[in-house]
Amino acid sequence: MSAVVHARGLERVYGAGSAAVTALGGVDLDVDEGEMVAIVGPSGSGKTTLLQLLGALDRPTDGTLEIAGRPIGDMGDDALARLRRDSVGFVFQQFNLIPTLTAAENVEAAMVPTDVPGPERRRRALELLDAVGLSARAGQLPSRLSGGEQQRVAIARALSNRPRMLLADEPTGNLDSATGASVLELLRSFAGEDGRTVVLVTHDRGLAAEAPRRVALRDGRVVEDSALGDGDSDDPLKVLAALARVGAAAPEPLDARDLAAARVALAAVDDRLTSAVRAALGDADGLTYRELALVAAVLEPGG
């Protein structure tokens, strides 16, 4: 499973000297293909800064960041723009549609920097609008569309260059709950498609709970990653449970990072493992998520 996002020691500092503000202070994060991740945290926790870095809108002041396998630290503006065009689709809280362009033209706008010829762009735009259920509204200006419809247009726009990752910034923040749910459903359906990754930024706990994986930020640091367990406590059972949740969708062996976390957790609960399980795990090399899920199930209180 290849990582769409691979970040190590990610730092973003605004300003310099005594006026310097650290928005992100050393974030490690890996997001794999097909994952749907919710980044949560209070205002000022650094989640929008993280989203900007993940979307190649900004460069880290320190640390390394690879998007779709490409390190962005040394990329020029044009290269970043191409990376955004080809690999990232943005969905914004305020929809950010161009008010003077029709729904179809808004979708087309994202394809303008590509080599796709005009007629093909228009055809694809209509196709995408059809996919989000808005084929009848293609000729309308954003001002004539409801909030939900506008966000659907924005999703269609975000998908127009078939990106590997969708970045959604509070995608339901300006929508009522029913509309928000349908938009979320739409995002989820695309997440499953072709191994597309969806990263949501939200401070809506309910919305975050819908995502299979949650990453919580506070003061510019990851304080919780459901894939790794609760960052606040070192409860090995929770770590294993989180890893196991990933396992439901991933029958492959654990990657190095998860394996390291799993080893620590397993060592901590070693006394609770039966000798048979211990023997089956061996030194844990080659452990798959599915196997880990079974171990976790055994260890669950009452399991």
Place this chain on the structure above:
Amino acid sequence: MFSIRYLSAELRRRLGRTILTALGLAVGVALVAAVTALSRGLDDAQAQVLEPLTGIGSDMTVSRPLRADEGGEGFDPGPGGVNLTAAERDRLVEENSAAQVSLDELGDPGDPFETVVFVTSTRLTFPEAELARARDVEGVAGAAGGLTLSALYLEGTVPEPVPGPDGDVLGPRTALRADIDFEPAAVAGVDVAEPDLAFVTPGQIVDGEWFTEGRPVIARDEVVLARDYAARQGVAVGERLAIGDERFEVVGIAEPPLGGEASDVYLELGKLQEVARREGRINVLRVRADSSADVGAVAAGIEAAFPGSEVVTAEQLATRVGGSLVSASDLADSLGTVLAVVAMIGAVLIATLLTLASVAKRTRELGTLRAIGWTRRRVVRQVTGESLATGVIGGLVGAALGVAAAAVVTALGPTLTASVEGAGGGPADAFGFGAGAVGGAEEVTLGAPVDLPLVLLAVGLAIAGGLVAGVVGGLRAARLRPADALRSLE
């Protein structure tokens, strides 16, 4: 095309701002176009007035003026006295002795008489041979001689001699009490072999013909009159005019150019020399330079070759022309240009500020475009394109306004006056004698001609203004960070 659709949609969305920007540029370029057209019209009008002076014909007039030394004032000729050599003084006395009319020679007392005497007024005569010397000066393309004299008509009755206290009969002074009319006229002799260098050129004939060109023998009996003089005398083309004992056929009526040199009566040079008893003498050289650029050098060369000479170039004559035409032209050149430049700068500033304001308002929109993969260059191009389109609209409207303003000026056809102070010069002019510059005024109708290059200039200026505004706005847009599209959320 997407960017055109986007551009026109943006211009329509901010219609008020677009109209304001375009109108600002339009007013700027309209002013530039109108002022330029007006300035051209004034130039044309000036050229029309000055063309006879500076166009074909002579580039300069050379004479040997009679004047007081530098430092002399009023009746005091200065320490050096009048600038004449002894020989020149003698010559002057001799030439003007003819003016001392002896009443005894006119007839018996009571007889009617009519005579004409010729007086050398402000310009000393010199031999015709000087002409050859003038032709030898470097840069001289051609030269012709001329003779300008004051003719004094005397007409009346020979008075009775008045006995003196001691029984002597007094001399001609008694004529002052006699019944005699004086009438002065400026007479000029024309070399008919050099029509373009003559005092009166064929182009100045307004009625009839010029002298029979190149045929002095026939031309000897012909006379050309200045229009004012002919009107005063009640003489028309085809009629005959008596000068002393001679009869001449009036072949043409001439209107000398404003500011140019004019006489009342023009005769063939040889004939004038004969009737004025100045055979072989001339007092003016009319000189043409090889090229107009050489006029200054040639004038200096002649002044060096002819000490004491006075060289007056056509351009110097032209500077004497004044009046509302010149005032308007000066105004158009100075104030008009300043106004147009200020208006243009103002328009570009307004366009730039409005574009900057627009970019500031569109931070999120432009940031969104960057976020979805538009490069910095593409965003700059979009913003510049919108401003450029506004410039094109402003340019077209402005050119139309400018052309309309120019058309209104042309349709109204205001008249301007070109005027010249009466000729200054030598002392004899105080008595109305001698040839001098033509004074008076000429009315010229003002137009404001517009041509395609001017229209293109106007449109081009507005487009350039739009481009400046667009580039400034575009650079500001380029400095926006794409991350700003998301900022409103944190």
